[in-house]
Amino acid sequence: MTEHDVVAREQWLEHRLRHLEREKELTRLRDEISRERRELPWVRVEEDYVFDTLDGARRLSELFGDRSQLLVYHFMFDPSWEEGCKSCSFWADNFDRIVVHLAHRDVSLVAVSRAPMDQLQAYAKRMGWSFDWVSSGTNAFNHDYRVSFTPEEMERGEVDYNYRKMSFPSNEAPGISVFYKDDAGDVFHTYSCYSRGLDMLNGAYHLLDLVPKGRDEDELPYTMAWLRHRDRYED
Numbered sequence: 001m002t003e004h005d006v007v008a009r010e011q012w013l014e015h016r017l018r019h020l021e022r023e024k025e026l027t028r029l030r031d032e033i034s035r036e037r038r039e040l041p042w043v044r045v046e047e048d049y050v051f052d053t054l055d056g057a058r059r060l061s062e063l064f065g066d067r068s069q070l071l072v073y074h075f076m077f078d079p080s081w082e083e084g085c086k087s088c089s090f091w092a093d094n095f096d097r098i099v100v101h102l103a104h105r106d107v108s109l110v111a112v113s114r115a116p117m118d119q120l121q122a123y124a125k126r127m128g129w130s131f132d133w134v135s136s137g138t139n140a141f142n143h144d145y146r147v148s149f150t151p152e153e154m155e156r157g158e159v160d161y162n163y164r165k166m167s168f169p170s171n172e173a174p175g176i177s178v179f180y181k182d183d184a185g186d187v188f189h190t191y192s193c194y195s196r197g198l199d200m201l202n203g204a205y206h207l208l209d210l211v212p213k214g215r216d217e218d219e220l221p222y223t224m225a226w227l228r229h230r231d232r233y234e235d
Contacts, residue, residue, distance in 0.1 A: 042188035052135040074147040076172040077113035
């Protein structure tokens with residue numbers, strides 16, 4: 001960083017304006033892709049998934065509340081784990097304060113994991129979260145939306161994740177899925193994304209992209225090797 005170019009303000013402004021044009025290109029492209037995403041065809045959800053919630057058993061259609069759109073964050077938390085995934089926790093730290101804003105745009109947000117409700121609630125209390133979090137441990141939801149993998153899949157060393165066959169280091173994976181409920185109560189799957197597609201959900205990463213060192217992960221053993229649970233950093 002000490003070898004970085006340092007120039008006069010006028011010269012800096014020339015470089016900044018050229019970069020601004022690139023940023024505008026990205027903004028316009030993002031708007032176009034977002035429009036195309038909204039125009040994708042839908043799939044009717046035929047399975048009557050039932051989840052464990054704080055209010056008892058609830059169907060997928062009931063997770064919408066009184067709204068027509070539902071965001072489901074697939075949070076990695078296997079029933080055998082003592083705590084939730086640190087990466088998913090990094091993402092979930094973005095959720096609590098935006099839920100009220102989403103609600104005013106006809107959107108509900110809920111996290112879904114296979115761990116039982118007592119584990120989810122204990123961990124949510126530890127992390128200070130209040131967003132809705134439900135358990136899919138008694139249904140096939142996680143497997144159907146390709147974020148949990150069977151022992152047989154793990155044994156083969158090849159799973160179906162992010163729309164391709166690949167090896168994966170865990171039997172749980174992150175993702176987000178979007179659903180719509182019409183006036184008749186029918187539910188439709190409109191979109192899912194995984195892997196780097198989830199970057200859009202993480203405000204911290206967007207802020208890091210603004211600073212001189214960026215995410216500063218290139219020299220690490222693996223992406224996010226620096227990351228800890230929020231209450232596990234040493235300072």
